[in-house]
Amino acid sequence: MSLSPGYGETPVHDDEVSLLLPDVRELLGEPLSKAALYDLEQAVQEEVTEDLMYDWEVDKRSYIDLLRRFDGHRDPSELAAFIGTKPLGE
Structure with missing residues (x-):
């Protein structure tokens, strides 16, 4: 089963976007998708995690x-x- 084009591209609500740091908003661009935000969170998690x-x-x-x-x-x-x-x- 393949995913349809655009899957995960749900936009982040404006009230949630306003909570992000300005640099993060600029880095991710507009419109900000939940998939892009998730990818950023996962990348940061990999950098800061220590076993x-x-x-x-x-x-x-x-x-x-x-x-x-x-x-x-x-x-x-x-x-x-x-x-x-x-x-x-x-």
Whole structure:
């Protein structure tokens, strides 16, 4: 099944276009299509994405204490702040 010509060329609504930075509007041109905006978003995502993994080299006693506190209040923010990340493969 092939796509018809013009598929994905839905124009972006004016209220959404007004939220874009002027440089982005100029780069993408007029009329701005959702397909063009999506392509730009995907290109930016590829540039800024970094594969990370958790850094489990932590003080085990402190980690266990945080787990016990988490069990009482179910707020993961302390655990998230305690366990760092590092680039995948290091």
